[in-house]
Amino acid sequence: MNAPGLPDAEGVLxxxxxxxxxxxxxxxLLVGIYxxxxxxxxxxxxxxxxxxxxxxIDVSFYRDDYATKGLRAKVASTALxxxxxxxxxxxxxxxxxxxxxxxxxINELFDYGRPAxxxxxxxxxxxxxxxxxxxxxxxxxxxxxxxLSIVLDRGVDGRLALSVEPAGGARA
Amino acid sequence: MKLEIxxxxxxxxxxxxxxxxxxxxxxxxxxxxxxPPPDWRASRVIDAKGLIVCPGLVDASARLREPGFEHKAxxxxxxxxxxxxxxxxxxxxPDTDPPLDEPGLVEMLKHRARSLHRAHVxxxxxxxxxxxxxxxxxxxxxxxxxxxxxxxxxxxxxxxxVLLRALQYAATFGYAVWLRPQDPYLSRGGVAHDGExxxxxxxxxxxxxxxxxALDTLFELARSTGARLHLARISTHDGVQxxxxxxxSGLALxxxxxxxxxxxxxxxxxxxxxxxxxxxxxxxxxxxxxxxAGVADGxxxxxxxxxxxxxxxxxxxxxxxxxxxxxxxxxxxxLTLKWAREARVGLPQALACVTSRPAQVLGIDAGHLAVDAPxxxxxxxxxxxxxxxxRSLHSQGKNTPFLGVELAGKVRFTVVAGQLVHEx
Amino acid sequence: MxxxxxxxxxxxxxxxxxxxxxxxxxxxxxxxxIPFVSIAERDVKKVPLLRGKAVFNLFFENSTRTRTTxxxxxxxxxxxxxxxxxxxxxxxxxxxxxxxxxxxxxxxxDMFVVRHAQxxxxxxxxxxxxxxxxxxxxxxxxxxxxxxxxxQGLLDLFTIRHYKKDFRGLTVAMVGDVLHSRVxxxxxxxxxxxxxxxxxxxxxxxxxxxxxxxLGVHVHYDMAExxxxxxxxxxxxxxxxxxxxxxxxxxxxxxxxxGLTAEKLALAKPDAIVMHPGPMNRGVEIESxxxxxxxxxxxxxxxxxxxxRMAVMSMLAGA
Numbered sequence: 001m002n003a004p005g006l007p008d009a010e011g012v013l014x015x016x017x018x019x020x021x022x023x024x025x026x027x028x029l030l031v032g033i034y035x036x037x038x039x040x041x042x043x044x045x046x047x048x049x050x051x052x053x054x055x056x057i058d059v060s061f062y063r064d065d066y067a068t069k070g071l072r073a074k075v076a077s078t079a080l081x082x083x084x085x086x087x088x089x090x091x092x093x094x095x096x097x098x099x100x101x102x103x104x105x106i107n108e109l110f111d112y113g114r115p116a117x118x119x120x121x122x123x124x125x126x127x128x129x130x131x132x133x134x135x136x137x138x139x140x141x142x143x144x145x146x147x148l149s150i151v152l153d154r155g156v157d158g159r160l161a162l163s164v165e166p167a168g169g170a171r172a
Numbered sequence: 173m174k175l176e177i178x179x180x181x182x183x184x185x186x187x188x189x190x191x192x193x194x195x196x197x198x199x200x201x202x203x204x205x206x207x208p209p210p211d212w213r214a215s216r217v218i219d220a221k222g223l224i225v226c227p228g229l230v231d232a233s234a235r236l237r238e239p240g241f242e243h244k245a246x247x248x249x250x251x252x253x254x255x256x257x258x259x260x261x262x263x264x265x266p267d268t269d270p271p272l273d274e275p276g277l278v279e280m281l282k283h284r285a286r287s288l289h290r291a292h293v294x295x296x297x298x299x300x301x302x303x304x305x306x307x308x309x310x311x312x313x314x315x316x317x318x319x320x321x322x323x324x325x326x327x328x329x330x331x332x333x334v335l336l337r338a339l340q341y342a343a344t345f346g347y348a349v350w351l352r353p354q355d356p357y358l359s360r361g362g363v364a365h366d367g368e369x370x371x372x373x374x375x376x377x378x379x380x381x382x383x384x385x386a387l388d389t390l391f392e393l394a395r396s397t398g399a400r401l402h403l404a405r406i407s408t409h410d411g412v413q414x415x416x417x418x419x420x421s422g423l424a425l426x427x428x429x430x431x432x433x434x435x436x437x438x439x440x441x442x443x444x445x446x447x448x449x450x451x452x453x454x455x456x457x458x459x460x461x462x463x464x465a466g467v468a469d470g471x472x473x474x475x476x477x478x479x480x481x482x483x484x485x486x487x488x489x490x491x492x493x494x495x496x497x498x499x500x501x502x503x504x505x506x507l508t509l510k511w512a513r514e515a516r517v518g519l520p521q522a523l524a525c526v527t528s529r530p531a532q533v534l535g536i537d538a539g540h541l542a543v544d545a546p547x548x549x550x551x552x553x554x555x556x557x558x559x560x561x562x563r564s565l566h567s568q569g570k571n572t573p574f575l576g577v578e579l580a581g582k583v584r585f586t587v588v589a590g591q592l593v594h595e596x
Numbered sequence: 597m598x599x600x601x602x603x604x605x606x607x608x609x610x611x612x613x614x615x616x617x618x619x620x621x622x623x624x625x626x627x628x629x630i631p632f633v634s635i636a637e638r639d640v641k642k643v644p645l646l647r648g649k650a651v652f653n654l655f656f657e658n659s660t661r662t663r664t665t666x667x668x669x670x671x672x673x674x675x676x677x678x679x680x681x682x683x684x685x686x687x688x689x690x691x692x693x694x695x696x697x698x699x700x701x702x703x704x705x706d707m708f709v710v711r712h713a714q715x716x717x718x719x720x721x722x723x724x725x726x727x728x729x730x731x732x733x734x735x736x737x738x739x740x741x742x743x744x745x746x747x748q749g750l751l752d753l754f755t756i757r758h759y760k761k762d763f764r765g766l767t768v769a770m771v772g773d774v775l776h777s778r779v780x781x782x783x784x785x786x787x788x789x790x791x792x793x794x795x796x797x798x799x800x801x802x803x804x805x806x807x808x809x810x811l812g813v814h815v816h817y818d819m820a821e822x823x824x825x826x827x828x829x830x831x832x833x834x835x836x837x838x839x840x841x842x843x844x845x846x847x848x849x850x851x852x853x854x855g856l857t858a859e860k861l862a863l864a865k866p867d868a869i870v871m872h873p874g875p876m877n878r879g880v881e882i883e884s885x886x887x888x889x890x891x892x893x894x895x896x897x898x899x900x901x902x903x904x905r906m907a908v909m910s911m912l913a914g915a
Contacts, residue, residue, distance in 0.1 A: 058631060060631075061631070061635075061643035061644070061645055061910075062643065062644060066645055066914055067914075069914070070607070070911070070914025070915055071628065071645075071910055071911055071914045073624070074627070075627070075628050075630075075631050076631065077630055077631040077633075077634050078631065078634065079634075107644075108643075111638065111640035111642070111643075112638055112639075112640070113639070
């Protein structure tokens with residue numbers, strides 16, 4: 001359901017691209033967190049100037065809520081078509097909330113190798129951090145009630161759209 | 173003690189009695205039916221309104237586990253279980269430890285049982301020494317000590333020559349021989365019926381032919397020796413068929429079925445439920461239906477409990493390692509009633525299977541209520557439902573596939589030799 | 597009868613048998629195994645899912661291979677692994693199976709991987725744990741008697757799906773000692789649940805259970821007939837104990853009628869795959885040229901086996 005006040009995803013993405021274009025390292029590798037972050041990483045890879053190879057990461061095996069929630073229904077395969085050792089990475093996610101997904105992603109990345117640095121780009125920052133994690137680039141800041149989740153969807157035409165749902169899924 | 177049982181429906185299958193009428197017991201015998209004897213004053217009057225008054229049940233196979241297996245059960249507990257189940261006479265198989273192959277052991281057992289003043293115990297002696305299937309026992313001595321028949325219990329006689337000699341010897345003196353038709357080689361290592369369930373569960377199987385091949389052998393040997401043969405624990409469709417044909421051809425033999433085989437089949441094993449581990453194994457639906465039909469048409473002469481108390485530890489093992497056997501003294505009556513209801517068999521015919529007919533096979537004066545018969549009486553409520561559980565069972569063996577099941581048929585009073593030995 | 601492997605929420609809480617396991621649960625296990633395959637290709641092959649959990653490998657029947665793969669799988673999930681080879685010595689000491697379990701529960705076990713010579717042993721353990729209200733302890737059947745070897749069945753299904761994609765058009769032939777094979781029983785249930793239209797067993801009568809057709813398979817005594825047009829050929833292990841007894845006259849005679857040679861394999865589809873649960877008896881079930889040839893996926897089975905076991909253990913521990 002669309003709540004009033006949610007920005008248009010495509011618009012926010014354009015803003016994000018603008019902000020990143022100036023500052024992002026020319027050799028940066030983009031790593032998108034499934035599934036929203038993965039779509040974004042693809043779009044960023046195409047839209048940002050220069051060559052930025054794109055990889056995808058599934059954090060299911062590194063989440064901190066496994067003990068209570070178990071494994072999610074769909075676990076995708078992490079696919080990093082490059083060696084990350086000594087490289088500058090940009091982690092990409094759709095919604096930054098508690099910071100736990102990003103923590104899991106960082107832990108997982110370090111099991112692949114030792115990057116030179118990791119920066120974070122997110123489409124939406126909704127506040128509510130439970131860990132000391134901040135994004136390097138934010139597309140837009142949005143506040144919603146604690147009992148709601150902000151969800152990014154991709155239409156068949158590839159268009160991205162934001163909506164809210166009652167919270168319940170393991171979204172962090 | 174002078175006992176008067178009034179208002180009950182007296183069913184005595186042997187003498188065709190089935191009516192509401194008073195029963196009078198004195199000096200350990202049935203004194204009269206209908207009209208009291210002269211100068212009658214009862215010391216105790218039992219109002220059996222709504223209850224059935226029938227001969228005490230005669231169970232053709234109940235293991236008491238003494239001597240030797242006292243950790244599984246004792247005479248005290250099992251005799252109490254017997255009368256709680258309305259069983260006033262029982263035959264116990266020879267596979268005690270040591271086996272009943274010596275007169276001294278038989279006498280001791282009878283003495284122990286008598287001193288408890290519960291059901292009458294009729295020992296079945298071992299056919300071969302140590303039940304080893306090699307040397308025959310002193311059947312004369314054992315008979316004198318009180319054995320009513322001779323059997324191998326579940327042990328085998330693989331050597332057909334020994335089997336022949338044993339039957340010849342028994343036939344010489346007219347002793348009855350009770351044998352389980354089970355070919356030892358075909359059943360070796362098997363724990364479940366050779367069917368779909370054993371295939372799915374990966375259990376070693378016993379094919380039906382283990383029974384039919386053994387039956388064929390026993391028929392031939394009975395024909396040639398003239399032995400009085402009783403076939404114990406029939407379990408297969410084809411087995412019932414063969415017995416029907418053998419009887420029709422004039423062969424004098426009798427047979428029985430264990431009560432749980434009339435109700436259960438191999439699918440009841442479910443996920444390896446060890447309380448369904450019995451020998452012979454629970455077989456298929458078709459076999460069960462044939463057994464039920466066999467009891468109804470008289471091919472199968474009697475129904476017994478095949479009572480075998482097993483301690484919990486011996487059942488809490490993987491199926492094939494668990495000890496075979498199910499407790500049953502207290503379930504014989506309600507399970508017989510259940511079969512009768514489902515098979516639409518009248519009470520007198522059903523009760524005959526557990527009273528007059530087993531008494532005939534055992535060769536004892538029991539299972540009937542004629543005047544001067546021993547006063548062994550069972551008074552039960554056919555409409556009283558009770559749940560089979562660890563508390564309601566008197567036997568030390570709580571191992572029954574019917575645990576948790578509700579059954580109809582509760583014994584209210586049991587009289588043995590004119591004494592009230594159980595009331596509930 | 598209620599399956600003891602699913603909890604009230606329909607989640608897999610034990611893996612005891614593939615019989616009666618819903619198709620969607622099987623598919624979910626196979627899907628979950630995919631990312632674990634790629635984990636095995638990184639340098640750091642561990643993920644932290646079972647960190648702090650104690651997994652006890654209880655092997656009452658010897659098997660270095662299976663035990664090793666479970667150990668690797670558990671360690672890659674960061675679990676603490678304790679191996680207990682109970683074998684004959686413990687039973688001769690008189691400790692019952694359930695007593696052993698109770699002792700290990702007292703040592704804070706989270707998961708038991710059990711291999712036992714008796715069919716039904718893992719079920720007994722699961723029931724015992726349930727009766728003792730220890731629902732957080734999970735049981736994985738690593739092979740019980742001739743009943744089931746569900747993780748082997750699952751890795752076989754994973755392998756078939758990897759190479760053939762869709763079960764619904766396949767012909768799968770299993771050759772060898774079906775009577776004693778827990779691997780065969782597991783695979784048959786898995787294949788039929790996932791909609792495989794043609795499942796065949798090929799063996800002499802002495803090595804087939806009488807009611808095998810009731811499991812939904814077609815029986816062949818002639819290997820050439822049975823292999824015709826097959827997409828997948830699964831060779832079952834022949835245990836040497838069976839030789840020379842009344843079941844089979846000799847290894848040589850078995851190989852002649854039921855051994856997989858290149859010639860017989862040519863009767864199957866040209867792109868057929870050849871599988872074997874291992875360890876192989878070369879020259880008895882299978883000829884070396886086939887075992888090492890292009891159709892053989894026997895080595896990938898081993899890799900997939902670790903991933904599938906990781907998937908099973910992580911799904912159970914998360915329930």
